[in-house]
Amino acid sequence: MQPFQLFSRFYPEFDHLWQIEMDTRFLGHTGKMLNAYQAFGKKEPYKQARERASWTFMPRVHGNYRKFSNGINRALQSNATTWGPPDTRIPGFKPLGPTPPVADATLDHFEWLKGEEADLLLLAPAFDPARVQTQPDWLFKNWIMGFDRSLPRLASFPAQARASRELLAAAHIGQRDLGLRLAGEATLPSFALWHGFKIVQPPIPKFTFPERDLHELNEIYNGGMPNAFHDGIARGKDPYRANALRWYSRPRTWEWGSSLVEPVWMHWRNWGPKKKRAWADVFGPVPNELPAFLRRIDGEVYAPNLMLHPHKTNGKPVGGG
Template identity: 30%
Template sequence: MIAETALDIGGRFQVFILVDVKDGGLDLFDDRVYNETLKKSVPDEFRDMALLFNEPLLREWYPKFSEHGAQDQMYQALQVFSYSFPEFDYVWQLEMDARYTGNVATMLTNAGLWAERQPRKNLWERNARWFVSGLWDDYSEFSAHVDEEFSDDSGIWGPAPGAEHYIKPQGPTPPDRQHATWGVGEAADLLTFAPMIDTIGSNWTYEHTVHGFQPGDGLPRRMGIVSMTRTSRRLLRLISAEQRATGAWVVSESTPETWSFLHGLKAVYVPHLFAFNFEDGDMSTVELDNMVHRGPAHSLASGEKTGFLWCENGMGIPEGRWLSASYFYWAGDAPNVWWDYTNGTCTYPLLLHPVKQG
């Protein structure tokens, strides 16, 4: 990844490694302690791109928080990074157990350019659906279908309805709704690799994990599985400022999605190829569509019957066939695809997660 991003395209990207130091007794504000820990923890060839943090450091930044662990607060360290390196307008966060069967720099660049071409009209409604390519000639046909479905102008236009009860929206003032191309040419503040869904009524185990917002259950919010995103400096600063001032938070998978939704910022789910290795044989496109879309029209990939979220009350993952996906938050078929690819098997460009070895 380092070769393909920082070197292959002339330094358009710069790679950093955020290292979560588990020893909370270390004072990383002390230069001597920091340098000693860096030397002990990171191989020499990666030290000049590694940045250390631990929970006490994050606690100094966000003293009104009760939670600083990486699982629930993946973006706190990235927010600190954005303040430390303000020269970066956008930051990609990729997890160490992600792999790509192609050129990473090309994939990230194309994702940003594609998102820039997307209009805001019914964007949140498109964002909340998986793009099942076999159902449509192309994404434009899919987009036109969603526009027709929401031709009554009921789609989100600007900040989330009711957002003003929780924050002061900082996104652009929406034009009249007849401006169907609003957002075209606008760089997105948030890019995700999974749909951004409404979690209310989903039975997701973190559905009610809302802190510092009153009333919490009524907070308009969105989430996307796997915390691999591109976030803008503006978005990270808005999240950080609110968290420092009020201690308000939701879990990692909801953080940039919810703040974008509340502020009326441009957020785009970037579709990419998935592979499923179904044990019971192939599935038709219509059957796949029925498997991944079980929710209400405004958030078709969610709802109380959604199959891919980890649900509370001992339900686990309701739709077990998601465990064969090449991109998921649970160990599915990604390691097998990566193993075959590294051993010479030709495959489509696939973003894989998680791959814990290799």
């Protein structure tokens, strides 16, 4: 994360910067996809953005995004868990985020910061590291320095996001001057929360294969529907019990660890399946046949405009078809 922050300081002419890991692959037009995420984040209001960012949005379960957002608003009774910078109780800490126009979130009609750029665009749901049940579920569960464990944190993995220059500067100051330390996946989400910056998670396309029951996946990722939680924040067992659930939930096109990405890449490159069924591993078994979200037409394989993660090489793997 530090090189990301340093680049922003050395090149202040960039208002926002994307951090994309080298094992991410785009199957469509990269610029159009990132611009679509930017446009989505700009349209989102500040109110309840943090709550919405905790969810894995599933259209066939939640309906359209407006219906999904309305469900969260009803659960919160038009309030919000985050409304500007919280009291961090960190000596010397000075919030750098915007000040809410009204003291009570219920008085805002989803107008504040709507049409303004998001300071943090996440490519995966934001979760509370304190709720991770065991160290193997996330190795950096307790990796913090410079502040009390009672201070709320956020994390999101994989650590890929777009950050504003102001957010990167805030993280830089907190680390350099106050000695605050978090794991990379928690750095930008937590500093954004503490400073009261606008956090948005666009609903990026994700596919599973083999296909799972959508309502069961919703229970795993979200813990139920928005009306099940009075604070509007998702409480699915993933990632809090990631080790126990990865065999079921990880054959997905966008994950920190996935058994699905390699076979999708091989099919898309028209290399065919591996000669051996070698894709069954700790991240979940994947059948050799063409995934349902790909199409073979006139000998070519076509995919939706989506991102894959992780894929470590562009070369043809040993054992390919």
